[in-house]
Amino acid sequence: MDTTTDLFLPVPFGAFTLRNRIVMAPLTRNRAEADGVPGKFAAEYYRQRATAGLIIAEAAQISPQGKGYAGTPGIHDRAQVKGWAFITQTVHAAGGRIFLQLWHVGRISHPSLQPWGDLPVAPSAIRPAGQAYTESGFQDFVTPRALTLDELPGIVEQYRSAAQRALDAGFDGVEIHAANGYLLDQFLRDGSNHRTDAYGGSLENRSRLLLEVTAAVARVWGGDRVGVRLSPVSPVNDMADSNPQALFTHVVEQLGQFGLLYLHMIEGATGGARVVEHGFDLQILRRLFHGLYIGNNGYDLALAERARAADAIDLVAFGRLFIANPDLVRRLQTGAPLASFDPATLYGGGKHGYTDYPALAPAASVA
Numbered sequence: 001m002d003t004t005t006d007l008f009l010p011v012p013f014g015a016f017t018l019r020n021r022i023v024m025a026p027l028t029r030n031r032a033e034a035d036g037v038p039g040k041f042a043a044e045y046y047r048q049r050a051t052a053g054l055i056i057a058e059a060a061q062i063s064p065q066g067k068g069y070a071g072t073p074g075i076h077d078r079a080q081v082k083g084w085a086f087i088t089q090t091v092h093a094a095g096g097r098i099f100l101q102l103w104h105v106g107r108i109s110h111p112s113l114q115p116w117g118d119l120p121v122a123p124s125a126i127r128p129a130g131q132a133y134t135e136s137g138f139q140d141f142v143t144p145r146a147l148t149l150d151e152l153p154g155i156v157e158q159y160r161s162a163a164q165r166a167l168d169a170g171f172d173g174v175e176i177h178a179a180n181g182y183l184l185d186q187f188l189r190d191g192s193n194h195r196t197d198a199y200g201g202s203l204e205n206r207s208r209l210l211l212e213v214t215a216a217v218a219r220v221w222g223g224d225r226v227g228v229r230l231s232p233v234s235p236v237n238d239m240a241d242s243n244p245q246a247l248f249t250h251v252v253e254q255l256g257q258f259g260l261l262y263l264h265m266i267e268g269a270t271g272g273a274r275v276v277e278h279g280f281d282l283q284i285l286r287r288l289f290h291g292l293y294i295g296n297n298g299y300d301l302a303l304a305e306r307a308r309a310a311d312a313i314d315l316v317a318f319g320r321l322f323i324a325n326p327d328l329v330r331r332l333q334t335g336a337p338l339a340s341f342d343p344a345t346l347y348g349g350g351k352h353g354y355t356d357y358p359a360l361a362p363a364a365s366v367a
Contacts (some may be wrong), residue, residue, distance in 0.1 A: 028052035036074030050096030068105030106183030173225035181237025223259035231266035
């Protein structure tokens with residue numbers, strides 16, 4: 001460990017001061033109740049990990065239409081707000097800070113997950129490769145229904161309403177999920193957006209929905225409590241764009257008008273190689289953005305220290321390392337061994353593989 005690193009020192013974060021620069025990335029664990037209320041062990045799960053400078057809670061669908069996976073929580077009704085409120089109170093009592101990620105999956109869904117068995121929606125009726133995780137197991141994606149022009153204000157309202165409910169639930173802020181091939185990312189990239197109206201074609205048009213959503217969410221929270229997650233070159237969920245550098249340079253330039261707190265950047269392929277292809281320069285986006293930059297994807301401590309020393313990141317997000325290491329910050333800071341998670345318990349289930357990973361034993365006191 002680099003003893004000169006500032007990863008473990010307090011850092012200003014909008015209206016707050018975080019205890020360190022370590023972020024717990026949002027992790028879908030598929031343990032919500034059937035009505036989308038967070039599972040009964042979720043508060044303990046997040047409490048155990050509250051020594052992270054910031055927790056970004058698992059993605060929550062902003063409406064029934066936004067659901068794409070079995071067992072995921074929502075943030076669109078009172079019962080869900082009540083469930084999240086218990087979680088935020090628990091994290092705050094442990095001294096932590098917690099944001100909620102706002103999520104609409106778009107075409108990455110299945111009729112069995114949609115209200116009344118409807119088709120999933122998307123910018124264009126293009127069927128993605130892959131399968132949806134449904135209540136009856138994996139099923140092939142279907143061809144989605146293209147959203148009509150007059151439906152798009154309703155999508156913006158879904159985000160605004162969810163942002164208000166997150167505020168009511170006691171979160172410290174929200175993150176707009178515009179990455180990983182979900183709805184807002186589908187509008188951004190020309191591989192999934194073939195529209196010919198005001199929301200398709202040019203960079204300006206393809207960025208329009210994200211900017212409208214960001215404006216609506218920032219009106220609820222203020223820009224200094226809002227972050228945006230982007231994945232400029234990730235192919236996950238069958239995504240591609242013909243000129244990602246131009247697209248995401250434009251996106252970040254336009255996001256600057258909202259005074260946002262942070263960008264949460266997936267560097268490379270989500271959950272895969274960190275190699276950034278096609279000559280894409282992430283640091284152009286970092287320099288353009290006036291807020292904080294959270295680096296994410298495949299970081300270990302050594303890489304995080306190097307990136308921070310080079311001023312390539314402001315904060316670093318760890319995802320799967322937090323699963324089996326609830327006290328990850330302490331382990332990283334002290335050089336303690338890291339535990340490995342059980343892949344069989346990642347998604348769904350109860351306490352096992354969720355809240356039963358042990359923390360390190362307390363340090364022995366000196367007489």
